[in-house]
Amino acid sequence: MRGAYLSYAAKRFAQAVVVILLAYVFTFVVVSILPGDPITNVLRDPQNGFSEDQIRQIIAAQGLDRPIPVQLWTSLSNFVTGDLGLSMRSSRPVTTLIAEVLPSTLTLASAAFAIALLLALTIGYGTQFLPKRFGQGLLRGFPSLFLSVPNFVIGLALIHIFGFQLGLFRVIAPDSFWATFFAAIALGVPISARITEVLIANLDKESEQEYAAVARSRGLGPARLFARHLLKPSSLPVVTVIALAIGELLGGSLITETVFGRTGIGSLVQRSVSTQDLPVLQAVVSLAAVVFVLVNLIADLVYPLLDPRVKLIGGQGVRPTTADDSATATSAAVTS
Amino acid sequence: MSLASLSSASRDRSIGWLSARRVPPTVALSFMIIALVIAWSLAPGLFTSHSPIVGVPAEKLLSPSAAHWFGTDHLGRDLYARVVYGTASSVASSLIAVVIAAVSGGLIGLLAGFLGGWVDIVLARLVDVLLAIPNFLLAVIVVTAIGFDTTNAAIATGVSAVAVFARVMRSEVIKTRQAVFVEAAFLMGGSRWHILLRHVLPNASRSVLPLAVLQFGLSILVIASLAFLGYGDPPPASDWGLLISIGKDYLKWPWLVYAPAFVTIATVLSVNRISRWLRKTD
Numbered sequence A: 001m002r003g004a005y006l007s008y009a010a011k012r013f014a015q016a017v018v019v020i021l022l023a024y025v026f027t028f029v030v031v032s033i034l035p036g037d038p039i040t041n042v043l044r045d046p047q048n049g050f051s052e053d054q055i056r057q058i059i060a061a062q063g064l065d066r067p068i069p070v071q072l073w074t075s076l077s078n079f080v081t082g083d084l085g086l087s088m089r090s091s092r093p094v095t096t097l098i099a100e101v102l103p104s105t106l107t108l109a110s111a112a113f114a115i116a117l118l119l120a121l122t123i124g125y126g127t128q129f130l131p132k133r134f135g136q137g138l139l140r141g142f143p144s145l146f147l148s149v150p151n152f153v154i155g156l157a158l159i160h161i162f163g164f165q166l167g168l169f170r171v172i173a174p175d176s177f178w179a180t181f182f183a184a185i186a187l188g189v190p191i192s193a194r195i196t197e198v199l200i201a202n203l204d205k206e207s208e209q210e211y212a213a214v215a216r217s218r219g220l221g222p223a224r225l226f227a228r229h230l231l232k233p234s235s236l237p238v239v240t241v242i243a244l245a246i247g248e249l250l251g252g253s254l255i256t257e258t259v260f261g262r263t264g265i266g267s268l269v270q271r272s273v274s275t276q277d278l279p280v281l282q283a284v285v286s287l288a289a290v291v292f293v294l295v296n297l298i299a300d301l302v303y304p305l306l307d308p309r310v311k312l313i314g315g316q317g318v319r320p321t322t323a324d325d326s327a328t329a330t331s332a333a334v335t336s
Numbered sequence B: 001m002s003l004a005s006l007s008s009a010s011r012d013r014s015i016g017w018l019s020a021r022r023v024p025p026t027v028a029l030s031f032m033i034i035a036l037v038i039a040w041s042l043a044p045g046l047f048t049s050h051s052p053i054v055g056v057p058a059e060k061l062l063s064p065s066a067a068h069w070f071g072t073d074h075l076g077r078d079l080y081a082r083v084v085y086g087t088a089s090s091v092a093s094s095l096i097a098v099v100i101a102a103v104s105g106g107l108i109g110l111l112a113g114f115l116g117g118w119v120d121i122v123l124a125r126l127v128d129v130l131l132a133i134p135n136f137l138l139a140v141i142v143v144t145a146i147g148f149d150t151t152n153a154a155i156a157t158g159v160s161a162v163a164v165f166a167r168v169m170r171s172e173v174i175k176t177r178q179a180v181f182v183e184a185a186f187l188m189g190g191s192r193w194h195i196l197l198r199h200v201l202p203n204a205s206r207s208v209l210p211l212a213v214l215q216f217g218l219s220i221l222v223i224a225s226l227a228f229l230g231y232g233d234p235p236p237a238s239d240w241g242l243l244i245s246i247g248k249d250y251l252k253w254p255w256l257v258y259a260p261a262f263v264t265i266a267t268v269l270s271v272n273r274i275s276r277w278l279r280k281t282d
Helices: A002-032 A038-044 A052-061 A068-080 A094-129 A132-148 A151-165 A177-207 A210-217 A222-260 A265-275 A278-306 A325-330 B002-020 B025-042 B079-115 B117-132 B135-146 B150-177 B180-187 B192-228 B240-250 B255-281
Strands: none
Touching (some): A002 A068, A002 B117, A002 B135, A094 A132, A094 A177, A094 A265, A094 A278, A151 A177, A151 A222, A151 B240, A151 B255, A177 A222, A222 A265, A222 B135, A265 A278, A278 B117, A278 B135, B025 B255, B079 B117, B079 B240, B117 B150, B135 B192, B192 B255, B240 B255
């Protein structure tokens, strides 16, 4: 068993490394098919005042005149050693730029994540213990509703109601507590949709089990039944969905940060898109892939340890309840 | 013998499920909303007499009223007309996105599942890579690479959804390939491509339909988000996301945000409801 787990872990780890490297190559290819020539556009900008000779020298010094495969190889080997290159706009290392804005995004993302979990648990609890005819149906509709509302609309509505009408926070001070809190709600609500969906489905399944009936007949109240018995087995499959949600948090922060005027990874991406700052884009996308792959790797490695029912067949982990990750990722709304 | 009966049984069921199941009222309402949205995009002129581009400056920023259902914007343009005229590009682009995603993702999944072996391994890694990059970020860099307009935003959205279709299609193909009738077709001497096209593809693609419908709703959201960030057609286009983005600068007149947002949410909610119903009846 132990040996099986180790070989499973080694295989998953190798797979993760391959995917990260390929994601880097993929991004590189996408970014280098950009129309026009952003590099010489920047250098030719009259404000910079380079002569044609200087431009040629700079391009040669940066290795930008070499064929694409050679450039890719250099860039990939730099990436592996942790060197993400220089920003084309500010000439500062990309790692510094990212490190500067990372804390703000991390704060936002973890707050949003906490809110998403809290929402999922509250709704999950409600669907089990509210009266059937009153409230339950409504709560069961929530994930689908959350999935249908663009997160910028949630953000704008929160700004309008709490910022504008009630004056709870000011948009010009985006890092204040309330502003962060509401930004986290805007980011967290769509994320909670998928988590809630899977949690409800599993709670439904668990509450029909005999042990739940026994616990109920022994007079256990809803809160204790939920916390002591139903939650733990139901939350295992949620681990997979949570790992997938991390990617969404990163993508969603792009919009939330724009709406709330925060500086962070999202606004860095947006600025780099408008200025065509390729190294920054390349770095952020690759790092996002690294984070996503690592989180999923951890989820996959932890899963067999959490759930002894998981059998490792031929080095492949088989999760009992979520047959296909993709099905939980995108068609969570249709699982019923 | 058994082959014939199997295939006719599956055909009966596929005709049967529309008439056999009663359509729940919420699904009927969803279909009505979608029908209205489609009508808006095909013939916007029938639904409003106002111009979406030329405004009346004297009537700027009016509240919603009988004359202007959604009020007017900062240039005195009727917001309802803007929403109606913006439908075509908002909805058509989502359709483009779904078609791109379903066709290329479906093809990848079909080949990976049917051929297996190294084809499967290579394609599986490609799908892993597409999944590893957060969806929205992927759409953003693709649209950056090919240029900002609504069609490109649709292509980018489609690319970001390829992986999902590939995965679902692959698992369906593998499931179908092990079915008795496929084995029978092999034994009766059917060629690989014949079996692939006549037996595996039609059966495996049935579960892709609800997914495609769901993805249609998600694509509307992603494209609206791209338009919101300004990666779609520039004004005076009136994509729903762009309308909301313009409206956010006029929060004193909140209907500029809420009206197009309401239309977007109602549309996506209806699409999701239909998708869930399709999945249940399947």
